[in-house]
Amino acid sequence: MNEIKPTPKYTPSVWLLGALPQLQKNPLAVMDRAFREFGEVVEVPVPRIRMFVVSQPALAEHILVTNIKNYSKDTRGYAMLKTVLGNGLVTSEGAFWKRQRRIAQPAFHREKIATFADTMVRLAREAACTWPTDRPFDFNREMMKVTLSIAAETLLSTDVTKDSEGVGRALTQALELMIWKITHPFTWPSWVPTQRNREFAAAKGELDGIVQSIIGRRRAGERHEDLLQMFVDTTDSETNESMTDEQLRDEVMTMFLAGHETTANALSWTFWLLGQSPEVWARLEREVTTVLGTRVATLADVPKLPYAAHVMKESMRLFPPVWTLGRRVVETETACGYTFPKGALVFVVPYLLHRNPQFWEAPLEFNPSRWENPEVPKHKAAYIPFSSGQRKCIGDAFANLEAALLLATFVQMKKITVLPGQQVVPVPVVTLRPSTQIQVTAVDRA
Numbered sequence: 001m002n003e004i005k006p007t008p009k010y011t012p013s014v015w016l017l018g019a020l021p022q023l024q025k026n027p028l029a030v031m032d033r034a035f036r037e038f039g040e041v042v043e044v045p046v047p048r049i050r051m052f053v054v055s056q057p058a059l060a061e062h063i064l065v066t067n068i069k070n071y072s073k074d075t076r077g078y079a080m081l082k083t084v085l086g087n088g089l090v091t092s093e094g095a096f097w098k099r100q101r102r103i104a105q106p107a108f109h110r111e112k113i114a115t116f117a118d119t120m121v122r123l124a125r126e127a128a129c130t131w132p133t134d135r136p137f138d139f140n141r142e143m144m145k146v147t148l149s150i151a152a153e154t155l156l157s158t159d160v161t162k163d164s165e166g167v168g169r170a171l172t173q174a175l176e177l178m179i180w181k182i183t184h185p186f187t188w189p190s191w192v193p194t195q196r197n198r199e200f201a202a203a204k205g206e207l208d209g210i211v212q213s214i215i216g217r218r219r220a221g222e223r224h225e226d227l228l229q230m231f232v233d234t235t236d237s238e239t240n241e242s243m244t245d246e247q248l249r250d251e252v253m254t255m256f257l258a259g260h261e262t263t264a265n266a267l268s269w270t271f272w273l274l275g276q277s278p279e280v281w282a283r284l285e286r287e288v289t290t291v292l293g294t295r296v297a298t299l300a301d302v303p304k305l306p307y308a309a310h311v312m313k314e315s316m317r318l319f320p321p322v323w324t325l326g327r328r329v330v331e332t333e334t335a336c337g338y339t340f341p342k343g344a345l346v347f348v349v350p351y352l353l354h355r356n357p358q359f360w361e362a363p364l365e366f367n368p369s370r371w372e373n374p375e376v377p378k379h380k381a382a383y384i385p386f387s388s389g390q391r392k393c394i395g396d397a398f399a400n401l402e403a404a405l406l407l408a409t410f411v412q413m414k415k416i417t418v419l420p421g422q423q424v425v426p427v428p429v430v431t432l433r434p435s436t437q438i439q440v441t442a443v444d445r446a
């Protein structure tokens with residue numbers, strides 16, 4: 001029996017504007033309060049549209065997996081992303097998305113990803129050697145740099161530290177402006193020649209040109225062992241078609257954005273949490289030292305570092321880099337007892353699902369050991385840092401491998417201390433970013 005339940009409404013809200021001013025200021029705070037004070041499914045009043053916040057695993061599963069065809073990505077957020085990423089895997093839908101995913105999928109098979117392990121470790125070691133040893137520095141910035149260099153090398157075989165082609169500079173500039181654009185939705189549309197729009201168009205144009213010339217060289221016969229090569233070489237198993245230059249470019253941009261900032265933030269939050277939990281940090285150091293000694297980490301070490309994997313899982317539970325997933329209801333339906341009208345916006349919120357006390361013991365505690373219990377999580381959709389269903393992250397194995405190897409390598413090489421007295425809270429930009437710099441010191445281990 002599907003009993004229909006009334007959906008609680010978030011209050012207080014401003015006349016005509018509803019909760020819009022609060023949402024614009026801090027959507028994470030609104031959704032967090034909606035869950036704590038009103039429940040697992042809450043309607044948040046906003047002008048002209050119905051909006052729901054979901055933090056119930058069964059309903060999350062319904063929206064993302066069981067009845068995914070009724071929940072589209074036709075939202076303002078994805079439309080903004082589309083203006084900068086084009087029609088890549090994150091933003092496309094329907095038959096086009098399905099075909100692109102079929103072509104891209106083989107490149108992300110575990111054994112293909114495994115070939116990147118040595119590159120990840122080499123770039124992590126090179127990065128750690130550049131960190132200051134005589135003064136504090138911003139850890140998040142360093143994580144962004146290292147994951148960007150790994151993305152550039154594994155996608156395009158380009159070394160951004162040498163950066164002969166200017167990819168690193170053009171990319172950093174374009175990404176910064178892209179994030180600014182996404183986080184300032186009420187600015188002038190792209191065709192109005194404001195200074196920012198002109199800067200963005202120039203940076204994107206330069207980056208497109210660089211990527212286009214790399215693609216051109218591959219078409220002319222140059223070969224590398226990277227993701228782009230796999231995309232160029234693969235044809236669709238059903239239609240036998242391959243990607244056009246434009247599709248390749250959109251996928252490369254998409255992979256850069258989807259792959260580097262998410263992993264960087266996951267690592268930054270991990271070290272932030274370790275800084276608050278000396279016992280966890282000590283146990284992790286013991287595991288890394290026992291397994292690696294002074295040897296350079298390899299792919300074969302990853303399964304021998306189970307506690308490191310639990311540390312990463314637990315940090316992505318508390319601070320999932322993709323903190324919310326917005327969807328548009330295609331046709332009115334009642335699911336798990338709640339009615340969602342056609343056209344409404346539904347936000348499935350990993351940040352809240354991961355902290356729902358019905359599914360997690362001591363949900364706010366950073367306790368990697370909880371993952372030793374095979375019955376955790378209690379519901380499979382109570383933990384979805386990579387989403388779930390057919391739109392699940394294609395790079396999850398890549399991200400898990402990268403995070404495990406970087407965490408182990410940094411702990412092995414450096415004695416890192418998070419400076420005390422810092423106030424760092426999550427800021428919901430495109431990903432869940434730290435509100436300020438995370439100041440650390442890092443000295444070489446003997």
Ligand code: HEM
Pocket residue numbers: 089090101254255258259260262263266320321322325384385386387390391392393394395396398399
């Ligand atoms: C810790 C790191 C990462 C996290 C937490 C993460 C999380 C996610 C999530 C939640 C989605 C679903 C987004 C949505 O529904 O709009 C997604 C999609 C995606 N991610 Fe990741 N991701 C990570 C790393 C990566 C990496 C390293 C890559 C590529 C190298 C990547 C590529 C993608 C792509 C292409 C999609 C779209 C997939 C599709 O819809 O077919 N991600 N990711």
